[in-house]
Amino acid sequence: MTDVRHARAVWERLDPNDQIVVHDLALAASELRTVVEIAALTGLPDSVAREVSIRLYRAGMLAREGDTQELAVGAIPRLFLPRELAQVFRRVQDEIDAGDLSDSSLRVLLEMLDDTEIEEAATIWGIRVIPGLRRRGDLIGQILRQVASPERIARVVAERSRFATTIRAALLDAGEVARSRSARRSRRPG
Structure with a gap:
């Protein structure tokens, strides 16, 4: 999803907490984060950040380190917003911030x-x-x-x-x- 028109439509359908996570990950340095780190970044409670992360992962918006490999028992997944998605959602956020043009x-x-x-x-x-x-x-x-x-x-x-x-x-x-x-x-x- 690199088309900004499609990204706008997706953004509108996101739950407000989903928007917070996508927004903050898009603006943050691109690094791998655990759910607890995503919660700290966004200010959301850990349980909410976990639910949102699962939802966004299932929707294909978040990726996991070693996505094609099986996660070892007890391992903590490290998630990220792919660069292309981060760029397009930064653009959507810039448009929102610009207001009525x-x-x-x-x-x-x-x-x-x-x-x-x-x-x-x-x-x-x-x-x-x-x-x-x-x-x-x-x-x-x-x-x-x-x-x-x-x-x-x-x-x-x-x-x-x-x-x-x-x-x-x-x-x-x-x-x-x-x-x-x-x-x-x-x-x-x-």
Whole structure:
């Protein structure tokens, strides 16, 4: 699960105690921890940390040291949040911490995307991308120039799914597109 959209959906379904464990393990140094150490890290009682750890392990979100080996009798399992999951859940947490961004400029929203998402967006807008060879800032600037044209927006939306066309129509009907354009104009200096 490295797709941030999927991670958001999983995060929403997690129990609050599960969220605490995932959050704290994602932000902590990546090291192996016993259930008691997870309890100390999160501030949860040992019994709750144990229940949560078992639940997350069974869901495939926590891994155990020597996961493919049988645990010796009396051995204490040492658990960790895999690096890929830690990264994606840190991103989800960053988005939560950022709060409501509905009044943010498109540039700010684009800056929040990772490199792969920027390159994907650039490709959608007709910008030739050679992965890893174009700077983020250059791609963001080109995307912003592309979205400045209502005709280009209509063309790109038409090339997308019917769902995208429906969303654009709803935004136009609600006046959201016009409001965002006038807000951009009012923010321009001079």
